[in-house]
Amino acid sequence: MNTISENKLELEHIIDELGYSSLRVSIFNRPTENRDEWQTRIEYDSETNEYKVYSLADRASLMGKVKSYSDYEDAVDDFLKKLKLTVEYNKLRVRQNKNPEYQSPLWDE
Template sequence: MNSDSIEEYKNILEDDIQILGYGDLRYSIFEGPENNRQEYQIRIEKIGGTFEVYMTADRAGVMGKYQFEDIFDAFHQFLSIMQDTILSNRKRVRDGEPPEYSCPLWDN
């Protein structure tokens, strides 16, 4: 897979994120494992022959890393983590607990 393919896949995933309305979440798509790291960020990276999907925690440490050979399986996991992030933070706000970070998807 060359860099043109990665850019094309990145554009597909970005489009899906915008259609779903998840654009305000913290995420990174194929930026490199050490680039643009933030706390509580959902990430997808191409590492060797696999795709890694994971979320960072406080101090940008890694939580729950998944590896896939198929890009579309990785996309599915990435979007699933996004949805879980929204739901869990909405529940936290509803229950009077602080969310992971401020975001219009659960602050309202």
């Protein structure tokens, strides 16, 4: 079983391979650390032994629900799905001549 720091490195590598490095993400930081608008987050709660996946909206407010997972792979799948949806949603906004949530070269592809 990997440690949280090993999982973080692995997930950062996957994000780079997918070309998502310009997306706003937070990987295994504390819930109050490094919060940013339109950010997708994955955290580990050592008290409950659960992974938490959620997104932030403008002013770093919670968007939707916080999903909890006991299985690391399930949490990663949801996290990566949220990143893919972020790209698709912002590409659609750009095609519709609307402002994206934030600037990223991924919206222009």
